[in-house]
Amino acid sequence: MANYFNTLPLREQLNQLKHAEFxxxxxxxDGVNALKGKKIVIVGCGAQGLNQGLNLRDSGLDISxxxxxxxxxxxxxxxxxxxxxxxxxxxxxxxxxxADLVINLTPDKQHTSVINAVQPLMKQGAALSYSHGFNIVxxxxxxxxxxxxxxxxxxxxxxEVRAEYLRxxxxxxxxxxxxxxxxxGKGWPYAKAYCVGTGGHRAGVLKSSFVAEVKSDLMxxxxxxxxxxxxGSILSFDKMVEKGIDxxxxxxxxxxxxxxxxxxxKHGGVSGMMDRLSNPAKIxxxxxxxxxxxxxxxxxxxxxxxxxxxEFSKTMMEDWANGDANLLKWRAETGETAFEKTPAGDVKINxxxxxxxxxxxxxxxxxxxxxxxETMVEAGIKAESAYYESLHETPxxxxxxxxxxxxxxxxxxxxxxxxxxxxxxxxxKPLLADFMKKVDTDIVGKNFNEGKDGSVDxxxxxxxxEILRNHPVxxxxxxxxxxxxxxxxxxxx
Amino acid sequence: MxxxxxxxxxxxxLHYAGQAVLSDFNWHIYPGENWVIGGKSGTxxxxxxxxxxxxxxxxxxxxxxxxxxxxxxxxxxxxxxxYQFTNxxxxxxxxxxxxxxxxxxxxxxxxxxxxxxxxxxxDLQYSDVEPILYALxxxxxxxxxxxxxxxxxxxxxxLVQALWLNPQLLIIDEPFTGLDxxxxxxxxxxxxxxxxxxxxxxxxxxxxxxxxxxxxxxxxENGQLNVVEQATDFSKDAVREKKPLPYFLQKEPExxxxxxxxxxxxxxxxxxxxxxxxxNWRVKAGEKWLLQGPNGSGKSTLLSLxxxxxxxxxxxxxxxxxxxxxxxxxxxxxxxxxGIISPEMHWYFDRNATVWHTVASGFYDSIGWFIDVKHxxxxxxxxxxxxxxxxxxxDQLLHTLxxxxxxxxxxxxxxxxxxxxxxxxxxxxxxxxxxxxxxNSVVDELCTHGNTLIYVGHYESQLPSCIEHQLILENxxxxxxxxx
Numbered sequence: 001m002a003n004y005f006n007t008l009p010l011r012e013q014l015n016q017l018k019h020a021e022f023x024x025x026x027x028x029x030d031g032v033n034a035l036k037g038k039k040i041v042i043v044g045c046g047a048q049g050l051n052q053g054l055n056l057r058d059s060g061l062d063i064s065x066x067x068x069x070x071x072x073x074x075x076x077x078x079x080x081x082x083x084x085x086x087x088x089x090x091x092x093x094x095x096x097x098x099a100d101l102v103i104n105l106t107p108d109k110q111h112t113s114v115i116n117a118v119q120p121l122m123k124q125g126a127a128l129s130y131s132h133g134f135n136i137v138x139x140x141x142x143x144x145x146x147x148x149x150x151x152x153x154x155x156x157x158x159x160e161v162r163a164e165y166l167r168x169x170x171x172x173x174x175x176x177x178x179x180x181x182x183x184x185g186k187g188w189p190y191a192k193a194y195c196v197g198t199g200g201h202r203a204g205v206l207k208s209s210f211v212a213e214v215k216s217d218l219m220x221x222x223x224x225x226x227x228x229x230x231x232g233s234i235l236s237f238d239k240m241v242e243k244g245i246d247x248x249x250x251x252x253x254x255x256x257x258x259x260x261x262x263x264x265x266k267h268g269g270v271s272g273m274m275d276r277l278s279n280p281a282k283i284x285x286x287x288x289x290x291x292x293x294x295x296x297x298x299x300x301x302x303x304x305x306x307x308x309x310x311e312f313s314k315t316m317m318e319d320w321a322n323g324d325a326n327l328l329k330w331r332a333e334t335g336e337t338a339f340e341k342t343p344a345g346d347v348k349i350n351x352x353x354x355x356x357x358x359x360x361x362x363x364x365x366x367x368x369x370x371x372x373x374e375t376m377v378e379a380g381i382k383a384e385s386a387y388y389e390s391l392h393e394t395p396x397x398x399x400x401x402x403x404x405x406x407x408x409x410x411x412x413x414x415x416x417x418x419x420x421x422x423x424x425x426x427x428x429k430p431l432l433a434d435f436m437k438k439v440d441t442d443i444v445g446k447n448f449n450e451g452k453d454g455s456v457d458x459x460x461x462x463x464x465x466e467i468l469r470n471h472p473v474x475x476x477x478x479x480x481x482x483x484x485x486x487x488x489x490x491x492x493x
Numbered sequence: 494m495x496x497x498x499x500x501x502x503x504x505x506x507l508h509y510a511g512q513a514v515l516s517d518f519n520w521h522i523y524p525g526e527n528w529v530i531g532g533k534s535g536t537x538x539x540x541x542x543x544x545x546x547x548x549x550x551x552x553x554x555x556x557x558x559x560x561x562x563x564x565x566x567x568x569x570x571x572x573x574x575x576y577q578f579t580n581x582x583x584x585x586x587x588x589x590x591x592x593x594x595x596x597x598x599x600x601x602x603x604x605x606x607x608x609x610x611x612x613x614x615x616d617l618q619y620s621d622v623e624p625i626l627y628a629l630x631x632x633x634x635x636x637x638x639x640x641x642x643x644x645x646x647x648x649x650x651x652l653v654q655a656l657w658l659n660p661q662l663l664i665i666d667e668p669f670t671g672l673d674x675x676x677x678x679x680x681x682x683x684x685x686x687x688x689x690x691x692x693x694x695x696x697x698x699x700x701x702x703x704x705x706x707x708x709x710x711x712x713x714e715n716g717q718l719n720v721v722e723q724a725t726d727f728s729k730d731a732v733r734e735k736k737p738l739p740y741f742l743q744k745e746p747e748x749x750x751x752x753x754x755x756x757x758x759x760x761x762x763x764x765x766x767x768x769x770x771x772x773n774w775r776v777k778a779g780e781k782w783l784l785q786g787p788n789g790s791g792k793s794t795l796l797s798l799x800x801x802x803x804x805x806x807x808x809x810x811x812x813x814x815x816x817x818x819x820x821x822x823x824x825x826x827x828x829x830x831x832g833i834i835s836p837e838m839h840w841y842f843d844r845n846a847t848v849w850h851t852v853a854s855g856f857y858d859s860i861g862w863f864i865d866v867k868h869x870x871x872x873x874x875x876x877x878x879x880x881x882x883x884x885x886x887x888d889q890l891l892h893t894l895x896x897x898x899x900x901x902x903x904x905x906x907x908x909x910x911x912x913x914x915x916x917x918x919x920x921x922x923x924x925x926x927x928x929x930x931x932x933n934s935v936v937d938e939l940c941t942h943g944n945t946l947i948y949v950g951h952y953e954s955q956l957p958s959c960i961e962h963q964l965i966l967e968n969x970x971x972x973x974x975x976x977x
Contacts, residue, residue: 167860
């Protein structure tokens with residue numbers, strides 16, 4: 001199979017990349033009607049599969065689960081998840097032939113084999129849905145021309161998709177229709193109805209394309225979301241220990257700090273996060289993050305270039321073919337870092353202290369979010385897509401680090417994200433070596449404000465604030481966050 | 494002459510949200526004394542309890558003189574009136590229907606694991622907890638996950654832990670809340686027993702029945718301790734001025750079906766565990782039902798089937814408002830016709846919601862926030878807030894109000910859309926007698942306009958008078974159906 005994106009002429013590549021339109025809520029006034037009475041079969045019953053299915057059924061749609069024969073016979077977790085919630089479960093052969101819509105919610109890596117098994121069974125004129133376009137765009141999977149291919153991608157973990165639905169809301173969602181596979185023109189009505197069924201229409205929906213989703217999703221997860229959070233966490237921890245900060249304290253500050261800091265990001269964007277610092281600390285964080293942007297820009301660009309050219313997916317698929325040799329090796333190495341092995345100390349750190357004593361992470365987050373956003377936009381991706389794949393998702397990933405450190409983060413994210421994260425981390429650490437030599441405990445481990453009188457230069461502060469607030473990620477962020485009216489605080493430690 | 498007091502509180506001052514709660518507060522608690530703190534709501538009882546165990550910031554002095562010869566551990570312990578637990582990953586971002594959705598990965602600890610953890614932390618013997626589990630009828634909950642416990646069962650778990658710890662000073666905020674009758678009776682004698690063994694008790698409650706060991710009574714008045722002779726001397730909240738219901742609630746709710754609820758041979762099981770067994774029940778339009786049964790008998794599960802919250806409703810013979818479940822209706826179609834309030838919903842309610850937002854969310858059946866509220870709806874919200882005397886609190890966060898006021902706000906949320914079916918699952922949990930009477934009189938008045946009512950309450954003396962039918966559950970089965 002050939003990389004689909006690379007088969008397109010440049011104008012079509014650009015056309016699909018820049019596909020991103022924030023949808024007005026009245027576009028969803030038809031509710032779930034387009035799918036009402038249709039047979040919907042979900043393949044896979046993990047966290048996304050189960051929770052999306054529960055929502056769709058609660059919206060009045062007809063949902064069953066197709067599982068592999070072995071999963072049913074051996075009563076695996078996917079079978080238990082589906083049957084414990086009283087869903088109809090059957091094999092591919094039993095359920096797929098009568099399905100009007102098949103929703104593929106298996107992990108990326110299984111897509112090719114799942115589609116190869118499912119496609120021949122699908123009836124003429126049925127529809128197929130993905131929640132991530134890797135299989136279509138990077139692996140170049142060809143779907144029968146009578147089949148409609150759509151994508152509905154909630155931008156949150158499965159458990160959140162369910163929780164928000166039952167609260168009466170939803171999570172931000174990206175929807176798309178594959179231009180090569182929309183023979184009857186029912187792609188958009190189906191995608192919209194599916195989105196309503198999961199509650200996504202209440203939290204902001206972005207009309208995207210398979211190409212835009214894949215190229216921006218890969219970029220976000222490799223750089224700011226996972227890669228930079230991993231690099232920043234490990235470097236911060238090592239620096240504190242090197243400078244004599246108690247390792248238990250350092251471990252706790254790093255494990256929970258990134259979550260507390262990005263919680264501010266979620267509500268008020270980069271400037272909201274920076275506003276949590278005192279004026280002198282804000283200026284310091286601004287200066288450091290400017291330097292970090294200069295150092296790391298070339299690396300962000302390399303990642304985007306490799307994603308666009310298909311180099312990244314090619315390398316990763318070679319590793320798939322090689323039994324995940326690199327992935328498993330790197331995963332093991334991450335498990336062995338000092339940060340991972342040092343338990344969080346039994347010390348109380350209050351919310352503001354996470355900002356005051358961990359200024360370095362604030363700088364990392366600002367640099368990473370802005371760089372990822374800028375690089376994506378330069379590569380032809382629209383600001384709305386770039387926002388979701390950088391700023392919006394950062395707090396969600398940070399949440400996994402707070403749970404059980406980096407190992408947990410890498411366990412929860414997809415294998416694709418994990419692979420890209422390690423690539424970034426390995427390249428980023430040497431790049432930052434000289435920078436880290438200058439770092440002292442005033443910006444990581446101790447309160448930056450200590451011993452300072454808090455005064456700053458008026459003009460300088462005004463300029464810094466202006467630069468922060470006028471960054472394009474802030475402009476688009478204000479608009480998109482407004483749509484997510486139901487955004488609630490996850491929690492504080 | 495007295496021994497040293499076990500607790501000596503001198504010149505205590507405590508502020509909450511800029512208001513003085515305790516001012517120059519003094520109190521001696523001597524060994525052999527067991528106190529009940531009662532009286533009006535919102536006087537600072539909970540704040541005082543928290544201050545004693547160091548959970549509130551205060552000025553002044555609190556000194557403990559524990560007895561080294563007492564076999565009970567020399568420490569104090571506070572059981573709050575609200576339960577708290579986290580999932581395995583340490584956060585508590587739950588939603589109230591979560592206990593009905595099944596996912597293979599455990600979200601929370603089991604009761605047994607939680608007890609083992611508690612025992613290890615406090616150096617306790619597991620064999621000592623067994624009798625307490627039996628006394629409170631909790632022995633069958635060992636393998637239940639914390640998320641699956643009902644509010645009454647959570648209360649029991651808190652009590653089990655406190656009684657197992659057996660501290661010299663035990664402070665319990667609303668010990669009887671949510672407990673069924675048998676557990677309440679057993680708890681009374683357990684309290685007498687622990688008091689006899691050397692624990693000093695402080696119970697914060699206005700419950701009508703108290704353990705016999707209670708020998709001191711006090712309330713808080715103007716931030717200071719006011720000792721009284723007996724519980725009947727506690728001052729009571731002023732009788733509320735009776736106001737007419739807002740106009741929009743004085744008319745019959747819109748309803749198209751003669752039968753609100755019909756269940757035919759409905760069972761719910763999780764693996765081998767049967768939670769509901771062959772339930773047959775019909776609720777006709779306008780009927781007023783009381784649903785009763787001990788903690789864990791399946792009441793909440795039964796109600797969850799009626800509100801679209803339980804996944805097993807799809808494969809059962811359940812008709813709601815004349816439509817069979819699973820015939821293409823959405824849960825929002827159902828919720829639109831149901832006004833529900835339950836302790837679980839209260840517990841998991843959005844902590845960012847103000848009182849006004851809470852009530853407004855009733856129009857959309859959402860938990861907290863809401864979409865756009867129209868002019869007519871705004872008017873209704875104002876009228877209802879006024880009816881419940883909540884107007885002065887409308888911009889406050891719901892969870893910062895005294896419990897009684899929170900409940901009223903949630904009741905307002907429940908009735909704001911004048912739903913044909915009201916499901917009130919222990920709506921008065923945590924309210925005192927006066928508040929409960931007021932609450933129930935509102936329910937009575939509401940129901941004169943044709944609403945159908947399903948009400949759950951553990952205190953037989955504290956029910957709305959409009960009740961005319963009764964369904965009693967035990968171990969998941971209907972044991973009695975009575976027409977009063």
